[in-house]
Amino acid sequence: MRNTAAIMQRELLSLFCSPVAYIVLMGFLIATGVIAWVTSAFEPGAPATLRTVFTGTMFVLVIFVPAISMRTISEEYRSGTFESLMTAPVSDFQLVLGKYLATMVFYLIMIAGTLVYPIMMMIFGSPSLGVAFSGYLGLIAVGSAFMAVGIFASSLTRNQIVAWILGTIPLVLLVLFGQFFVQFFEGRLRSFFQSLNIVRRFDQFNRGLISSEDVVFFLGVTVLFLFLAVKVVESRRWR
Amino acid sequence: MIEVKNLSKFYGHVRAVDNISFTVAEGDVVGFLGPNGAGKTTTIRILTCYQPATSGSATVAGHDVFKESLKVRTEVGYLPENVPLYPEMRTREYLRFRGKLRGLDRPEREAAIARVTERCWLGDVIDRPIGQLSKGYRQRIGLADALLHNPRVLILDEPTVGLDPAQIRETRALIRELANEHTVMLSSHNLAEVEATCRKLVIINRGAIVAAGTPDELRQRITGGSKLIAELRGPNEQVAAGIRELNGVSDVHTEAREGWTRVTITSAKDLRESIYTMSTQKGWPLRELRREVATLEDFFVKIVAAAREETVTPKV
Ligand SMILES: Nc1ncnc2c1ncn2[C@@H]1O[C@H](COP(=O)(O)OP(=O)(O)O)[C@@H](O)[C@H]1O
Ligand SMILES: [Mg+2]
Numbered sequence: 001m002r003n004t005a006a007i008m009q010r011e012l013l014s015l016f017c018s019p020v021a022y023i024v025l026m027g028f029l030i031a032t033g034v035i036a037w038v039t040s041a042f043e044p045g046a047p048a049t050l051r052t053v054f055t056g057t058m059f060v061l062v063i064f065v066p067a068i069s070m071r072t073i074s075e076e077y078r079s080g081t082f083e084s085l086m087t088a089p090v091s092d093f094q095l096v097l098g099k100y101l102a103t104m105v106f107y108l109i110m111i112a113g114t115l116v117y118p119i120m121m122m123i124f125g126s127p128s129l130g131v132a133f134s135g136y137l138g139l140i141a142v143g144s145a146f147m148a149v150g151i152f153a154s155s156l157t158r159n160q161i162v163a164w165i166l167g168t169i170p171l172v173l174l175v176l177f178g179q180f181f182v183q184f185f186e187g188r189l190r191s192f193f194q195s196l197n198i199v200r201r202f203d204q205f206n207r208g209l210i211s212s213e214d215v216v217f218f219l220g221v222t223v224l225f226l227f228l229a230v231k232v233v234e235s236r237r238w239r
Numbered sequence: 240m241i242e243v244k245n246l247s248k249f250y251g252h253v254r255a256v257d258n259i260s261f262t263v264a265e266g267d268v269v270g271f272l273g274p275n276g277a278g279k280t281t282t283i284r285i286l287t288c289y290q291p292a293t294s295g296s297a298t299v300a301g302h303d304v305f306k307e308s309l310k311v312r313t314e315v316g317y318l319p320e321n322v323p324l325y326p327e328m329r330t331r332e333y334l335r336f337r338g339k340l341r342g343l344d345r346p347e348r349e350a351a352i353a354r355v356t357e358r359c360w361l362g363d364v365i366d367r368p369i370g371q372l373s374k375g376y377r378q379r380i381g382l383a384d385a386l387l388h389n390p391r392v393l394i395l396d397e398p399t400v401g402l403d404p405a406q407i408r409e410t411r412a413l414i415r416e417l418a419n420e421h422t423v424m425l426s427s428h429n430l431a432e433v434e435a436t437c438r439k440l441v442i443i444n445r446g447a448i449v450a451a452g453t454p455d456e457l458r459q460r461i462t463g464g465s466k467l468i469a470e471l472r473g474p475n476e477q478v479a480a481g482i483r484e485l486n487g488v489s490d491v492h493t494e495a496r497e498g499w500t501r502v503t504i505t506s507a508k509d510l511r512e513s514i515y516t517m518s519t520q521k522g523w524p525l526r527e528l529r530r531e532v533a534t535l536e537d538f539f540v541k542i543v544a545a546a547r548e549e550t551v552t553p554k555v
Contacts (some may be wrong), residue, residue: 006339010325017327080323084384087287087319088340089312237290 003090007098008105011072015106024067029113031060036117050117050127051206054135057114058142058202062175065143066167068106069150070160072099073233077158082236092233096226100151107143111136131208138205141218142198146171148225155232174198240265240392240422241286246295248281255281257446258295263439265391268418270433271426273443274543279426280320282443283396286424287317300391313342316385316421320396322377326370330361330380333369334387341388355383359413375406382413393417395425399432411436430539442539450538457535466531467504469514473523475500481521485513499526 015021035056073096076082085095121127153167154160178197185193201214241263248256256278263269273279284290286297288308297304300314325333331352338348356365359379364372369380378398385393398414399407414436417423427433433440434454441451450457471478478500479493487508494501504510511528518525 002342003340006336010328010336013332014325014327079325080319080321081325082323083284083289083319084317084323084337085340087289087312087315087317088337089309089342090340091309 003094004098004101007085007090007095008102011099011102012105014075015068015071015102018071020067020071021106024064025110025113028060028064028110031064032057032114032117035060050121050132050135051203053114053117054139054206055199055203057139058199059175061139061143061146062171063168064110065107065146066150066153066164066171068110069099069103069147069154069167070164071154072103072151073154073229074158074160074163077236078160086237092230096151096155096229096233099154100147100226103147103151104144107147108140111139111143128208131206134208134210135206137210138202141205141215142202145198145218145221145225148222148229152225152229152232155229155236240267241297241299241424243282243286243297244295246282246285246297247293248278248285248290249293254446256285256292259443259446259448260295261441261448261451263422263424265422267439268414268423268437269425269439269441270437271424271441271443272428272430272433272539273426274428276445277428277443278446279428279443280396281446283317283394283424283426287315287394288312313388314391316388316390316393318378318381318385318393318395318398320400322381324369324377324380327368329368330365330372333380334383337384338387343388351387351389355386358386359383360409374401375403378402378406378410382410386417391422393421393423393425395423397427398425399427399429407432430536434535440535454535457538458532465506465509467502467506467510467514468527468529468531469502469504469525470496470499470527471502471514471518471523471525472499473521477521478502478523481517482514485510485517501527 032053036053039052039056073082076085086092118127118129118132121132149170150163150167153170154163156166157163174196175198177193179199182190182193182197195217201217204211204214241261243262244260246256246259247254259278259282271279271282281290285292286299286304288304288311291305299311302310302314304311328336334352334355335348338351343351356362359382361376361379361383364376364380369377372380378401382395382398385395395414399410402410411432414423414425418436418438423437425433425436439451439453440457442449442457469482475493475495479491479502482488482491482502482504485506487506487510488504489507490505492503494503509530511530514528515525517523
């Protein structure tokens with residue numbers, strides 16, 4: 001527990017020392033601003049809901065989340081600090097969990113930047129706070145699953161950029177499969193891809209519907225990819 | 240304290256460590272000596288639980304490096320070869336982080352940091368970002384980290400590589416000091432370094448141990464005694480026969496040179512006086528008499544040269 005906390009704390013320190021963190025923060029806020037403007041969420045007469053903004057935000061996360069996680073494990077391999085970590089009494093699981101928690105703290109700070117939108121809406125209209133809350137829960141659930149995929153990608157390579165690409169590709173496919181490609185399949189395969197439809201699952205949150213199935217889905221993806229990352233970290237030392 | 244039995248490590252088909260065995264007793268200071276690529280880092284990484292061996296076993300402080308890896312890791316202080324550090328962290332931040340990983344609570348941690356800061360002369364740089372520091376300071380931070388939890392065993396991989404001569408002297412002095420409180424195993428490709436710091440040597444080449452023992456034992460074993468060279472004016476066979484009769488002679492080689500006889504003698508004893516006595520008794524004038532003590536340097540240089548030749552012209 002102390003090890004996990006120490007690794008998380010150190011990772012956050014390094015994250016905030018790197019320019020990538022600020023580029024990601026700025027880029028994300030600009031991107032969500034543009035989305036809010038393009039979708040005219042704040043036009044007079046528009047319904048006081050963040051649904052379109054959040055849906056757009058989810059697509060943006062496909063690019064930004066792997067950028068947060070890309071350095072976590074790759075950089076330890078590249079700089080050799082992986083060796084000093086793994087020869088201290090630290091388990092592979094503690095390492096991966098600490099990295100995940102650190103990036104999630106950063107992620108929460110990042111999406112906290114979008115709180116201006118519900119606040120503006122409260123000033124100019126009367127949005128449903130319950131729906132806004134559920135929408136944020138959705139963002140956290142999606143972000144957590146994406147982050148786990150990104151951490152897994154980072155555990156595969158010593159090159160940060162490669163880690164970013166490896167993290168982005170499956171997320172793009174995941175988003176596209178459920179939404180667009182699913183129509184080309186039939187039967188079991190179709191229902192399998194439908195269950196992977198992240199866009200639909202996220203939209204449920206966005207509409208204020210928190211179902212345990214969706215929560216379990218995103219939690220499951222998170223656990224699965226963190227587990228895979230632990231296995232990769234383990235196998236790194238077996239060569 | 241460290242026990243290695245029939246340890247081997249393959250990287251694919253490359254045999255990096257080939258069936259080595261050695262022990263390091265509690266309180267020993269052992270130098271692990273070998274040319275580049277000999278397998279020192281590989282062995283050390285197995286002992287520090289970073290990599291598993293392909294076969295064989297190793298225990299450190301009584302714990303198996305594979306089965307009780309966490310226990311081994313708590314007992315060992317390790318300085319990796321290239322001293323990996325986080326450049327964006329300050330020295331104190333880094334040592335705090337490492338102290339937490341070592342399971343030290345806050346008062347213990349701060350006390351430990353104060354202790355190693357003094358020990359490794361880090362006072363000047365304790366609040367500076369590591370990325371700005373010289374190689375010498377980085378090396379000391381690595382050592383400070385290895386000492387933080389006051390480990391029973393210290394394993395240092397090439398602790399002075401890349402340092403300037405003054406820093407090398409300082410680091411060697413520090414290691415000698417540490418040897419009083421810890422069991423130390425350090426690796427080096429430099430004989431002088433190992434002789435200056437260690438009480439025992441293990442020489443490794445191409446993954447195999449070629450010799451082990453104290454420097455004196457090794458000198459003995461390597462040459463099987465010393466060499467004597469004498470030149471006397473006398474009949475070849477008679478001189479050879481006379482010398483063979485001397486006590487302690489194991490091998491005699493003679494060579495005629497314009498009336499003089501040049502004799503090369505291998506012997507465990509110093510025979511200079513007996514040869515002088517023989518020369519006066521028999522009336523054979525003596526124009527040269529010297530003893531060549533084989534040095535470890537010669538032995539080690541031979542190993543390194545052989546290793547180098549092999550890398551230039553690889554065996555088919
Ligand atoms: N990760 C690795 N993959 C493949 N070969 C390696 C690896 N590490 C070391 N080797 C090879 O193993 C041999 C021993 O290397 P090493 O233990 O680093 O030697 P030393 O530390 O004595 O210089 C060398 O031939 C080296 O090329
Ligand atoms: Mg080495």
